[in-house]
Amino acid sequence: MSTVTGADLERPASEPPTRRISLSRRIKDNVATVLVSLAFLIAVVPLVWVLVTVVSRGAPALFSADWWGTSLSGILPEEYEGGVYHAIYGTLIQALIATVIAVPIGILAAIYLVEYGRGALARTTSFMVDILAGVPSIVAALFVFAAFISILGAPQSAFMVSLALVLLMLPVVIRNTEEMLRLVPDRLRESAYALGIPKWKTILRIVLPTAFSGTVTGVMLAIARIMGETAPVLVLVGYSRAINYDPFQGNMASLPLLMYSELSNPEAAGQYRIWGAALTLIIIIMIFQVGASLLSRFSAIPK
């Protein structure tokens, strides 16, 4: 066989040992580098801009004496007084109730998908988790309104908000837990089965504890995500300027709802409260975010 290769085709008479890459290729490569780096800078600009805005405009409110310990009860729109503890309470209690409901369901659903699920039902479930993750918060709120308030006749309350938040939280919890469960090596499960431990006990005693810190990380991220949700509180609970401890009855404030209602306050004090509440909300969310990422540092599964 003869070797008629590309080598037989024309090539320059003399050449250096390593051939140069052409100018146009180098230009393209450099232009791409510049554009790609520029894209990253563009992405960082709004983040910094938003954070600087919120911190600079919100900080004065946070340093006032009443901010963390009083409500807005009896405070006139134009007064630079009062605080937001009623809204902080609302934000936290609504998130807490949602977490209490969503976490067990989410973890069980993840266990189903990883440990039990086979066939069409599992595929459908997995598909629907993705769909649920894309359901807009306003739709989740409308659903709770339609099912519980219109049809079942329940009153508007913080609990209704929590139900809508459950829907928004579930897919985040499920996906995170699922990922952690899949990281647990099969040999751990097999060694437990070999000892005659039933599957469900293996899951509860061996698989879940191994995936525990990762699961907690996912839950904290889910909480951080839902605490800023505004659409459900707009639809499902009335605003109150005073504290209401009862999540099942009456109006209740939350930080987003307070911000939204102060938006219609024409006085300068309204702006003061809006940005103060915004900064408060960001700080609370950051606590969960940072907590989650600290936890994930320690969540490595032994290989």
Add this chain to the structure above:
Amino acid sequence: MAKRIDLKDVDIYYGAFHAVQNVNLTVIPRSVTAFIGPSGCGKSTVLRTLNRMHEEIAGARVEGEILLDGENIYDRGTDAVAVRRTIGMVFQMPNPFPTMSVRDNVVAGLKLQGVRDKKKLDEVCEASLRGANLWKEVKDRLDKPGGGLSGGQQQRLCIARAIAVQPDVLLMDEPCSALDPISTLAIEDLIADLKKEYTIVIVTHNMQQAARVSDQTGFFNLEATGKPGHLVEIDDTEKIFSNPTQQATEDYISGRFG
């Protein structure tokens, strides 16, 4: 155009780990040089330094000189991309671009260099595929994805892709280890043909293969795990396999360890 490579006092490091120690050897043009040795002895590492592919691993660095026809490929002014353009490589696992057709795979390198002339591309495509002994099998499906070929065909496709850019040297990193015996034979025949045009360096686990295809053979070894690998000796293949100078080489070849 086939070029000669000289390694002078080459040491290779991965971060703090000293991977290969003090290698001196010469790769002769238009011949096949085989690197053999036990796992972890650094033979693949040395091969990957010849076209600076080892730079893909963070913390990797090379001391000493690697000269391509007298020019150090690690000179400050020399671009790794230009080096790889000159020194082609075939990998252990066949790695055609899965979304590209057979034809586009073969001419991928030429297109990078800005060759747009369809006639020329088709010519090179056919010549390279003939050169890789693959033309007859794929000439009717040049537009099908390269990922649809069998393992042996994919590997020959990768060889065609490597020779289509007319490299000065062809590096082969255990090119047959993922293939069946018949495909292996086809590739070995191909290597024998290619050495008329190219300088070839091949790393292989298979001593019979080294004996069959190469003109000179270098034996790499390491004293213990964690110690750097080194070149024990390099000589004519015939001599290495019949009458090696070093006891270690003889032990390895006769299967007394490794």
Add this chain to the structure above:
Amino acid sequence: MSERIEQRAPGSEGEEDPIVPSSSPVPESTPRRAPSSRRGESVFRFLASGSGVLVVAAIALIGLFLLIQAVPSLMANNANFFTSPEFSTGDANNLSFGIRDLFLVTVFSSVFALVLAMPVALGVALFLTNYAPKQLSRPFAYVVDLLAAVPSIIYGLWGILVLAPAIEPIARWLNTNLGWIFLFRTGNLPVLSGTIFTGGVVLAVMILPIITAVSREVFAQTPRFQIEAAKALGATRWEVIRMATLPYGRSGYIAGSMLGLGRALGETIAVLIVIRASTSPMTFSLFDGGYTFASLIASAASEFSQPLPTGAYISAGLVLFVLTFVVNALARVIAGGKVNG
């Protein structure tokens, strides 16, 4: 021997992995197992499967309940639901509402946001996977992820109070110099801030992190052998991206963009705050105002008392639900197995 294997083959081929160890509880065959343990197993199995079914049921119920609540209002509707631009529910006995303008404003603002966000997200994802120094890649990615942690109401406030005045000169310049293009002609608002243009920029910022996150993840999975194949041919960094990263990651990038689109379509509070209402129909200019599905529902939420008017808004919510369902389902199909979440 070979005959038996052949006989078994057709049956065992269609069903998926009957031999995966975890799918068949090993202790099942142990004769001395306590009955309580077996009950525990079935209870636990029931709870887990039930939770899975609950997720499926939740989606079905959302569709069902929205439909139940929407139908009476749709029956009482005097206008054509799909083609009417007006949405008047003030008189419960004379409902006349249609979603034409809601649909147009929703899609128009979301697509504009997508057009702005997609190239930037592609650049950021490539920067994080192929350009950023290895030690900085993770912190940089975290910074971009933080964009997703900012609540949308804060984006809304920032958008209308800070961003809108800042980009108004750009809007004015576009309107003055490129006003002959329909996108930039004067819209149905008397001003150039608080428009779909402003809202689209805010939405683009909000969907940037999700497109980036999905693309980044898929780009990072590009098989090493494909990258090496390109490098061994002497490809520059950009050419490696063109030959290996982009062909492998294209579907993930598109899927991520679809997820971003879904997010933009359903975004409520930021849009409600940023984009001004308008009394006249939209004119396909970026300087129009108006309501999206989500912002209209939120704006009327405090007046959900009478069933028929409320049902009109719920019917708009149903359309939004279907719209996001389709977009998200498409995203998943496009992504294949490459994207999780």
